Amino acid sequence: MKNASASAAERGEDSNNHNSKSPAKRLKDVEVSVPIVYGTISFWLGKKATETQSHKWTVYVRGATNADLGAVVKRVVFQLHPSFNNPVRAVESPPFELSECGWGEFEIAITLYFHADACDKPLTLFHHLKLYSEDEPGTQSIKKPVVVESYDEIVFPDPSENFFARVKNHPAILSYVSAPLGLHSVEEVNEAKEEETKDHPLSQWFKNFSEGDELSKLAAARQQVQGHIVKLRNQLSSMNGQLESVVIECD
Amino acid sequence: MDAKDILGIPKTTPSLPHEKKSRPPKDSQRKPDGISREVYALTGGLAPLMPSIDVNQLKKKTQAENEKITWQWLPFTSSARKDNLQLYHWVRVVNGVPPTGDYSFAKYNKSIDVIKYTDEEYEKFLEDPAWTREETDQLFDLSARFDLRFVVIADKLPYSRTVEELKNRYYSVSRAILIARAASPADVSGHPLVKEPYNLAQETERKRALSMILSQSKHQERRDAEVYAEAKKIMEARMAAKAAQDSELIPISTGGAGDAERDNVNVDDESPSNPQFLSAPPISIAETASASASLRKLRVYLRTYGFEQMVQAASSSAGLRTIKRVEQILQDLGVNMKPKVPTKTVCEEHLELRKEILTLLNLQKQFQYKEAEGSSYREGSYPETPGTPKSFQRILDQDRTFIPDSTCFGGEHIVKRDQKRKAPGRPTDASSSPANKRPRKLKNTDE
Numbered sequence: 001m002k003n004a005s006a007s008a009a010e011r012g013e014d015s016n017n018h019n020s021k022s023p024a025k026r027l028k029d030v031e032v033s034v035p036i037v038y039g040t041i042s043f044w045l046g047k048k049a050t051e052t053q054s055h056k057w058t059v060y061v062r063g064a065t066n067a068d069l070g071a072v073v074k075r076v077v078f079q080l081h082p083s084f085n086n087p088v089r090a091v092e093s094p095p096f097e098l099s100e101c102g103w104g105e106f107e108i109a110i111t112l113y114f115h116a117d118a119c120d121k122p123l124t125l126f127h128h129l130k131l132y133s134e135d136e137p138g139t140q141s142i143k144k145p146v147v148v149e150s151y152d153e154i155v156f157p158d159p160s161e162n163f164f165a166r167v168k169n170h171p172a173i174l175s176y177v178s179a180p181l182g183l184h185s186v187e188e189v190n191e192a193k194e195e196e197t198k199d200h201p202l203s204q205w206f207k208n209f210s211e212g213d214e215l216s217k218l219a220a221a222r223q224q225v226q227g228h229i230v231k232l233r234n235q236l237s238s239m240n241g242q243l244e245s246v247v248i249e250c251d
Numbered sequence: 252m253d254a255k256d257i258l259g260i261p262k263t264t265p266s267l268p269h270e271k272k273s274r275p276p277k278d279s280q281r282k283p284d285g286i287s288r289e290v291y292a293l294t295g296g297l298a299p300l301m302p303s304i305d306v307n308q309l310k311k312k313t314q315a316e317n318e319k320i321t322w323q324w325l326p327f328t329s330s331a332r333k334d335n336l337q338l339y340h341w342v343r344v345v346n347g348v349p350p351t352g353d354y355s356f357a358k359y360n361k362s363i364d365v366i367k368y369t370d371e372e373y374e375k376f377l378e379d380p381a382w383t384r385e386e387t388d389q390l391f392d393l394s395a396r397f398d399l400r401f402v403v404i405a406d407k408l409p410y411s412r413t414v415e416e417l418k419n420r421y422y423s424v425s426r427a428i429l430i431a432r433a434a435s436p437a438d439v440s441g442h443p444l445v446k447e448p449y450n451l452a453q454e455t456e457r458k459r460a461l462s463m464i465l466s467q468s469k470h471q472e473r474r475d476a477e478v479y480a481e482a483k484k485i486m487e488a489r490m491a492a493k494a495a496q497d498s499e500l501i502p503i504s505t506g507g508a509g510d511a512e513r514d515n516v517n518v519d520d521e522s523p524s525n526p527q528f529l530s531a532p533p534i535s536i537a538e539t540a541s542a543s544a545s546l547r548k549l550r551v552y553l554r555t556y557g558f559e560q561m562v563q564a565a566s567s568s569a570g571l572r573t574i575k576r577v578e579q580i581l582q583d584l585g586v587n588m589k590p591k592v593p594t595k596t597v598c599e600e601h602l603e604l605r606k607e608i609l610t611l612l613n614l615q616k617q618f619q620y621k622e623a624e625g626s627s628y629r630e631g632s633y634p635e636t637p638g639t640p641k642s643f644q645r646i647l648d649q650d651r652t653f654i655p656d657s658t659c660f661g662g663e664h665i666v667k668r669d670q671k672r673k674a675p676g677r678p679t680d681a682s683s684s685p686a687n688k689r690p691r692k693l694k695n696t697d698e
Contacts, residue, residue, distance in 0.1 A: 033554070033595055119551040151592050153554035157547040176595060211594045214587070218600040221584040225607045232614040239621045 025161045031176040032156040032167060034072050035064035038110060039149030041205055042131045044140040045101075053101040055131045058202060059108050060097030064151065064209060066200070067172030070094040072118055072154070079109040095200065105129050117163040118156060125152070151209040319346050329354035365395040366425050376427040382420055386410065394421060415454050422449040491541075498544040538564040555589070558598045565605055577608050 042057035049055070061076055063069050076096040080087040081104065089098050110125045133146045153174075156163070167173045200206075325342045328335065330353050342349055368377065368391075373384060386408075393404045399421075401414045408417075426444045433439040440446065467475075542564035546557050566574050581588060586604065590597045 031595075035594065114551065121550050123551050123553065125553070153594060154551060155554055155557060156551050157549065174595070209592045211592045211597050214590050214592050214597050215600060217586055218597065218604055221581075221586050222600070222604050222607060224584060225580075225604065225611055229607065229611050229614060232611070232618055236614065236618055236621060239618075239625065243621070243625065 026158040027161060027164055028158060029177060030159055030164055032159045032164060033174045033176065034069070034154040034156075034172070035151070035174065035209075036069065036154060037062055037064050037149050037151050037206070037209060038125055038127060039147065040108070040127060040129050041145045041147050041202055042129070043145045044131075044142055046140075046142040052103055054103045056099065056101045057129060057131065058097055058099040059110070059127065059129065060095065060202075061110060061112065061125075062095065062097075062206070063172040065172055066203060066206065067170075068094055069096065069172070071167055071170055072114060072173065073112050074115045075113045077111040077113070077122075079111070081106040103131075105131050112154070115163075117160050117166070123154065125150075145205055147205050147207065149207050149209075320344070321347075323349070325349060327354055329357045331357040331360035363395075363398050365391055365399070366428050367391070368424070368428055372428060372431065376431050377424050379420070379423075381416075387420065387424065390417060390421060391424075413455075415451055415458070418454070419449055419451040494544055495541040498540040538567045554593045554595070554598060558589075558593055558601070561598075561602055562605065565602060566609070569609060573609070573612060576612060577605060580608050580611075581605075 038059075038061040040057055040059045042055045044055055045053065059078055061069065061073070070093065073094075073096065075090055075092045077088060077090045078098045080089065080100070081102075083104075084100065084102070091098060106129055108127050108129055110127060111122045112125070113122045114120075127148070127150065130146050130148045132140070164175065168175060321344045322341050323344050324339055326337045326339050327342075328337060344350075373387070377387065379387075389408060390404065393407055397403045397407070401417050401421075405412065405414050405417055422444060426448060429439050429442060429444055430436065539561055542560045546552060546560060566577065569577070578588060581604075586601070590601055
């Protein structure tokens with residue numbers, strides 16, 4: 001009986017992995033990376049604010065260039081503070097966002113569920129909801145919201161063939177192919193194109209995350225460090241030479 | 252009397268205690284008349300705030316207007332009884348028509364179909380050395396009487412047989428008969444008896460094991476738990492070692508080759524420093540390789556999480572102090588500890604930068620070490636160095652001027668450490684310095 005159930009489980013696993021007849025092959029030297037931005041935007045309600053509802057805020061997950069995440073993400077579950085009615089809110093289609101009214105700051109757990117061919121395990125992010133801005137405490141404006149966004153990338157290290165074929169040409173999804181040897185020669189198969197921002201009421205507050213700034217800083221830092229390394233190496237070699245010559249002389 | 256008296260705080264307004272006093276007598280007077288005093292006291296002396304059951308919510312039994320219900324004492328028979336005993340009971344009669352149908356509990360009178368074999372069949376299929384015909388007959392008879400309750404049957408039988416043996420005999424006989432009587436083997440193959448035959452040895456073993464576990468003392472339970480935990484740890488360690496081994500094999504060869512190349516590009520007489528240099532990176536390369544292998548095993552992960560893992564792996568070979576110095580240098584260079592925009596390239600660049608800083612720190616340590624050696628030569632603590640201390644000193648002074656350069660990031664530490672360190676009173680050749688290097692390195696990481 002044990003053998004029968006074990007093989008049945010195996011067969012079940014296989015059928016989950018592939019929808020078509022051939023078993024899903026996983027591409028070992030391809031990495032699919034989905035840049036996302038997640039965060040909250042909160043508006044003070046001003047005159048309409050009450051004790052329990054002083055701010056209206058929205059928590060969301062979006063593609064870094066405002067592209068559609070629906071190709072990768074099936075649904076997003078936001079877990080709010082238990083004082084909310086039905087604190088577990090599921091959003092089944094893009095745009096993956098949730099708006100609520102409240103008065104308190106708390107940590108929101110954002111769980112991303114992916115399509116079956118991408119990944120069967122969900123991924124959870126945490127974000128602290130910020131309602132009050134740091135500058136000018138006490139003065140809040142109805143027009144200027146408090147925006148906190150974080151940039152991150154979802155990495156699929158071993159994508160399945162189906163998934164990769166599907167997202168190869170997606171404008172917002174990056175794919176990296178590395179050479180078979182251990183040395184990484186990274187080629188970007190897809191560059192993140194500038195997609196026109198879809199009409200989103202909050203898109204004016206979205207921050208633009210560009211890697212150029214950090215890259216240039218890092219490159220400058222590396223150059224400096226490498227320069228010091230070269231200098232030290234030269235010194236060391238000259239010192240070694242001197243030591244050897246001294247020792248030889250002494251003998 | 253009161254704590255407030257002791258503290259000297261004036262008592263609260265007198266209206267409160269008056270209220271309290273007036274309430275209890277009012278309450279006990281206010282109890283409703285419908286229930287007795289004791290029952291009322293169960294609720295705490297006050298009426299419940301809300302009715303616990305809303306009477307209107309209870310279902311009402313609907314009774315149609317035209318029906319007349321009476322109850323009558325009538326006789327009945329049951330199909331479950333083999334005799335014709337007639338018993339009486341109350342029956343709900345609707346409009347003078349008594350209900351029809353069998354006794355409602357007769358359907359629960361189920362019995363097990365015990366197989367009956369003929370003599371022929373016995374001789375053909377059921378001969379067994381351990382069992383006589385009589386015994387088998389008795390077994391089957393009792394099984395039928397007691398509905399296959401083997402524990403009871405075992406008690407009833409005159410000869411002592413374990414329950415498992417009885418089961419074994421019964422099931423094997425039934426199975427043999429089934430197969431024999433079936434038109435073709437295919438018909439019966441679906442029957443559970445045929446598919447999974449009773450395994451005497453397995454069952455006996457299983458029951459023995461169960462009873463052992465049941466009768467285990469607490470002490471034994473604890474010991475078992477400990478053994479399990481240890482076994483688990485060993486398994487995990489083995490898995491980790493295996494994973495590290497698998498991933499170590501490939502990257503070390505390429506990593507070592509890459510570093511050696513870089514060294515050879517610089518200067519030819521770098522050769523003494525080469526072996527020292529290579530000793531440091533392979534440790535962290537193995538770590539990063541195993542970290543990236545474990546990342547690849549995850550189906551999905553966040554770039555920031557992967558980045559943190561790689562950073563940890565890369566700095567695993569360094570001590571806490573070294574890590575702090577790396578971070579200090581990063582700060583001075585104006586680079587964020589955690590990249591604000593963690594794209595793949597940014598993370599890779601950051602990791603490379605960290606590795607380079609580690610290399611730099613290593614080199615600085617070597618440099619100081621060499622200096623210390625040089626200074627020991629200078630002090631002339633051994634007879635083998637009679638000549639040219641001057642030229643040496645000049646070189647050292649020259650070298651010292653370079654140190655202020657490196658104070659631009661954390662150099663103060665370097666100078667201090669130089670003064671702290673005592674010169675080793677042992678002549679060391681350049682070639683044997685790697686051997687001495689290692690104990691030094693350990694000391695540093697302990698700091």
